[in-house]
Amino acid sequence: MPDRDPAPKLLTVGEVARRSGVAVSAVHFYERKGLIGGWRSSGNQRRYGRGTLRRIAIVKVAQQLGISLAEIGRRLASLPDDRTPAKADWARLAEAWRGDLDRRIVQLTRLRDNLDGCIGCGCLSMETCPLRNPDDALAARGPGPHYLDASKPLD
Amino acid sequence: MPDRDPAPKLLTVGEVARRSGVAVSAVHFYERKGLIGGWRSSGNQRRYGRGTLRRIAIVKVAQQLGISLAEIGRRLASLPDDRTPAKADWARLAEAWRGDLDRRIVQLTRLRDNLDGCIGCGCLSMETCPLRNPDDALAARGPGPHYLDASKPLD
DNA sequence: GCTTGACCTCAACTTTGGTTTAGGTTGCAT
DNA sequence: ATGCAACCTAAACCAAAGTTGAGGTCAAGC
Numbered sequence: 532m533p534d535r536d537p538a539p540k541l542l543t544v545g546e547v548a549r550r551s552g553v554a555v556s557a558v559h560f561y562e563r564k565g566l567i568g569g570w571r572s573s574g575n576q577r578r579y580g581r582g583t584l585r586r587i588a589i590v591k592v593a594q595q596l597g598i599s600l601a602e603i604g605r606r607l608a609s610l611p612d613d614r615t616p617a618k619a620d621w622a623r624l625a626e627a628w629r630g631d632l633d634r635r636i637v638q639l640t641r642l643r644d645n646l647d648g649c650i651g652c653g654c655l656s657m658e659t660c661p662l663r664n665p666d667d668a669l670a671a672r673g674p675g676p677h678y679l680d681a682s683k684p685l686d
Numbered sequence: 687m688p689d690r691d692p693a694p695k696l697l698t699v700g701e702v703a704r705r706s707g708v709a710v711s712a713v714h715f716y717e718r719k720g721l722i723g724g725w726r727s728s729g730n731q732r733r734y735g736r737g738t739l740r741r742i743a744i745v746k747v748a749q750q751l752g753i754s755l756a757e758i759g760r761r762l763a764s765l766p767d768d769r770t771p772a773k774a775d776w777a778r779l780a781e782a783w784r785g786d787l788d789r790r791i792v793q794l795t796r797l798r799d800n801l802d803g804c805i806g807c808g809c810l811s812m813e814t815c816p817l818r819n820p821d822d823a824l825a826a827r828g829p830g831p832h833y834l835d836a837s838k839p840l841d
Numbered sequence: 842g843c844t845t846g847a848c849c850t851c852a853a854c855t856t857t858g859g860t861t862t863a864g865g866t867t868g869c870a871t
Numbered sequence: 872a873t874g875c876a877a878c879c880t881a882a883a884c885c886a887a888a889g890t891t892g893a894g895g896t897c898a899a900g901c
Contacts, residue, residue: 544879573867575879575880576867632798642750710848712889719888727848729898731896754888
């Protein structure tokens with residue numbers, strides 16, 4: 532496999548912004564957060580490799596899954612910074628996030644089903660409605676903040 | 687229908703907090719935001735009716751749907767503040783939010799399916815990967831910020 | 842009648858994910 | 872060699888959804 536890339540063209544911050552669909556200020560921000568990395572020109576201007584576009588694409592996909600930038604950064608740290616992420620790298624990320632996504636979908640679906648039930652029931656009977664707190668049911672779960680969590684049935 | 691409620695017991699802020707599962711500071715906050723309303727004792731302490739527990743339950747359900755407090759407040763404003771929300775009131779809210787929820791589920795499911803495809807494809811071919819920006823596809827969508835939006839196919 | 846826990850207000854602080862502004866520098870085209 | 876767009880940094884600002892702290896008041900049991 533010969534080296535087919537004698538002078539890989541580096542991208543300016545503006546090019547990265549345009550092509551990845553984020554604002555220049557966001558590219559700066561991602562760099563500060565360590566989500567992406569690049570080089571500097573002799574005049575101190577940012578220069579990015581093409582892998583950066585891919586990394587930003589991954590960031591934006593992950594954000595749609597509801598994953599925080601901090602967590603995304605942690606996962607991305609496992610990708611090599613200096614080379615284009617390979618198939619195996621991406622597959623590892625995708626599978627990890629796939630699990631998160633599944634859980635969110637299950638949770639929302641359960642919530643929706645409860646909601647459907649409650650449209651019918653009118654949600655005024657405290658004993659039977661799965662969406663409503665039966666007043667003290669949450670308090671009975673012990674101290675600390677409680678959340679109506681569709682992943683756990685209310686008793 | 688006789689009045690069966692000669693002296694409806696009012697709840698203190700602490701009782702509301704305990705029974706609804708939120709912090710006292712959050713109850714204050716919700717009141718400031720107009721999500722709930724109550725009365726004051728002669729000594730200026732908050733007193734809430736039991737409908738408040740129900741309203742807070744609705745707030746927390748809606749938050750799980752990813753609805754902002756501002757939007758929740760807008761919807762809740764359609765509920766009568768001075769009486770317990772009735773079946774029809776709740777049904778109206780639930781149906782409105784049901785639509786939102788459906789859309790989110792569809793979006794996440796589509797994202798998951800794309801993710802699955804990409805685990806297989808390795809996501810390195812710019813032309814075929816539906817999750818990845820085909821570099822300039824987003825830029826071609828006009829000015830302004832762009833998001834990888836799973837609800838719209840990339841071309 | 843006094844102590845103690847719950848309550849009050851107001852203001853400041855927190856985190857996340859950025860954007861905006863100010864003041865100054867680079868780099869490319871003409 | 873000059874002009875203009877694009878770039879640089881640092882700091883301030885924004886919104887959401889609250890929490891925390893300071894300083895002071897209320898209510899209830901003994």
